[in-house]
Amino acid sequence: MDGNTSSLPARAEKRLPFSYILLDLLHGRALCLTVDAPSQPIYSFDSLDYSIATHEELYVWSEHISLAQVPADILTAVLDRLFFIGTEFPHLTCGSIHALHTLRSSCKEICDVGHAWIGREEIQNFFGTIQKDILIRGPMQLSQSNVYSVRVPRGNTLAYDAAANCVDCLKFLTENHLVGIQFYDETGRNYLHAAIDNDNNDCLQYILNNLAPGDIDRTTAINLSRLCGHPLVQLAEKRNQRGFELVLQQLLGHYNPADLFTDNYFKLKLCAFVSPEFAEQLFVMDLNIGNARDEHGTTSWHAAARGNPHGEDFMIWLSSRSGTEPTIKDNKGHNALMHAAMGNRSTSIQWLCSHVDPMENWVNPATQDVGSGPxxxxxxxxxxxxxxSPDIFRGIMLRIPRNHFENLHNAISIFKLICDTLFTTRQNxxxxxxxxxxxxxxxxxxxxxxxxxxxxxxxSFLQKRRGGWQGTTAMRAICDYARGRDLPMLVHGIAPLPPEGKFWFRIFKDREAGGGGRWPWSTST
Structure with missing residues (x-):
């Protein structure tokens, strides 16, 4: 076979043309990025007797040949199909761009075909029309009319999706002058936003290497750019420390660093995720994130206690750099331990319980009224x-003085609080x-x-500390309370089942299937 598609046989009886099947199958191969030969390849393009081949045989054959062995004119036809060349509406797709740059980065034979295909006048004209397409706009200033589109989810453009998912796709678009690295798309977002949104630090690094610091953001202070999605604010919200370091490094030579850290909201976001080592690096540059306090009274202690994954290590850093103590309260009267109790990080609980009294009651700052108990x-x-929250609950519980639970009323009130919260959750x-x-x-x-x-x-805590909980009047009372709330699954936490009852989950499923009760869903009050 000489590789000339014109010599391919016409449609046989009850059989699609070989050229149609071949292009369709190889097109699928290209989109799936299966360029290399399989473990048992067909070594010659001529090894297939296409005159008698069935569709199934053609499929097996297409899966067992390296694309490097396919004649150039057939590969060119595959590339045309990737971009719908020759149709009424040729256009780019993320899949076709991804397939093309993968083909071009493979073996020399395929790479040469790709370069020759791109050099065709028809393809260059096609790329020229894409530049005028509304999906890919040129540079524009962010104005108040489109400033919110940076933060509001909308349909992403092709170039935006390419930048978000694959750095090589963005390289292809920029190297072929389809987009400029400083361009904004129709929603007002640039490709820096795309890389940040998808946590793609490789793409972020490429953009920063090819973007002037002045194009990273049009504003010079975080408090002015919170509305329009300043990259540093976005990275703080995404808790991407590596990306934050990359962008900050680019900005340090262009802006006054102090201007970037004037917003307490921004510094509180950083306290929720950065490591103590990075926080210390910022401190050395006179950028202290440990002294933040917003209009709600939320401080660096509160933000870190609620979400920082570095836990005790970051608390130790704060104790030396914040100028305050973890006992400091916000406008609602909550200290750092209380914020940790409402969060989802248990790493700092032990340290906080050692520096904040876990028995402290809540006091209403407005009325000075004392809360519901210690x-x-x-x-x-x-x-x-x-x-x-179970780990957080247990960590605080173990630091409560033993005599607090000598009065079973305190334990019962906690059990009832758990039941009531779950009951309300189900209602909602x-x-x-x-x-x-x-x-x-x-x-x-x-x-x-x-x-x-x-x-x-x-x-379990009461059973060990009090010398007995199973079978007590208090235990039976709280079990009855849970059943009255139609929360039988809690009974087996309050009074754990014996080993032979470990399949209680199946019992409840059978109970639901039989129509009895309202588990696991209820609209009752």
């Missing part, structure tokens, strides 16, 4: 439905999702598992 942080952890879910999907049911299951884990933690 150990307010434990109550907040009991009410939390966060995934890691039933109102919001009248026809629950599997996802909603899984959300409900996660909620009651969190509550059951807290009940089990407290029940």
């Amino acid at each position: 150990a307010y942080a434990l109550r907040l952890a009991a009410e939390s439905m966060e995934e890691n 879910m039933a109102i919001q999702h009248a026809h629950p999907t599997l996802e909603h049911r899984m959300e409900w299951e996660n909620s009651w598992r969190v509550a059951a884990a807290k009940c089990q933690n407290l029940g």
